[in-house]
Amino acid sequence: MxxxxxxxxxxxxxxxxxxxxxxxxxxxxxxxxxxxxxxxxxxxxxxxxxxxxxxxxxxxxxxxxxxxxxxxxxxxxxxWAASRPAILPTNPYDRAIHRFWAAYIDDKWFPSAAAIGKGEAKTEEAKAEAMAQMQSGLKLLEEAFEKCSQGKSFFGGETVGYLDIALGSFLGWIKVLELMSGTKILDEENTPLLFGWAERFCAHDAVKGVMPDVEKLAEFAKVLQTRVSVN
The missing domain is CATH 3.40.30.10 (Glutaredoxin)
Structure with missing residues (x-):
């Protein structure tokens, strides 16, 4: 180490x-x-x-x-470039594509998830719209996974890479949103590639020790929602 x-x-x-x-x-x-x-x-x-x-x-x-x-x-x-694996792709075009989708996750996809998780979407109409935007974004990311992975296990190929980290860091919160909404967000029917990828990502040795417990996250989400409602 x-x-x-x-x-x-x-x-x-x-x-x-x-x-x-x-x-x-x-x-x-x-x-x-x-x-x-x-x-x-x-x-x-x-x-x-x-x-x-x-x-x-x-x-x-x-x-x-x-x-x-x-x-x-x-x-x-x-x-730590000498320590394998490389996190970003070595090919400049592939590297740019991974950065593009990572920016999409943070700038476009995440705000919809945050609006639900923090209780910022207060009406049922607003919640439904945020949920639809989030699931529509996952459909796009399903297509991105197919292209980036080229039939392999992760966005980064054979192992966890930059885009895997960018999206995978939200998997615990996706599970919390599923509990809160009673709706399956990431499922085998609508996003089969991402569904399989999520299981592999969470089981990876570099990930499983830092992935937060879903029940503990759900309790924290309630605290966040309370703070939003008070403010």
Whole structure:
């Protein structure tokens, strides 16, 4: 294992964005100290390390902080390039395509899921619209998986890669949304490729130790919804 005391990750266990660098570090076999933030408080270290956005995750490598989950994942891939596997594709076109879909997940797909999970979609009509947008996005990602994986187990091919990390970090929350809504979001009938991929992803050695418990996540979601309703 590499890293040792030189690598620290400031994060919170429920955050899918914090999961991303944790999986990347695990893939590369890098040892790190996980510095847990206590929601909703923000530590002095977090505020000092990320004064612009004031949010997790923050990777601190040799006392230098780095923010934003996917930027951190790319940094990990480059710094520990000698440790296999490579997280981003080596082909420039493939690399650009993976970045495109990762941006789609964060900018277009995730807001619909967040609106449901945080209780921001307050009316039944708004909830239905958010759910439809989220499932429509998964259909697009099903097509992206077929093209990117080229018949292999993951978006990244034979092993977990950049796009796997970008989408897979939300799988725990998808299960929570299924519990809350009583609706199957990721199923074998509508998205068979993603359904199989999700099972493989969650069973991967780099993932299973950091994937949060669904029941614990569901309790946290209730806390979030309470805060939204109060505000």
């Amino acid at each position: 590499e890293g040792g005391g030189d690598v620290k990750l400031v994060g919170a266990w429920p955050s899918p964005f914090v999961m991303r660098p944790r999986i990347a570090l695990n893939l590369k076999g890098v040892e790190y100290d996980f510095l847990e933030e206590q929601f909703p408080a923000k530590s002095e270290l977090l505020l000092k390390s990320n004064p612009v956005y004031k949010k997790v995750p923050v990777l601190i490598h040799k006392d230098k902080p780095l923010c934003e989950s996917l930027i951190i994942v790319e940094y990990i891939d480059e710094v």
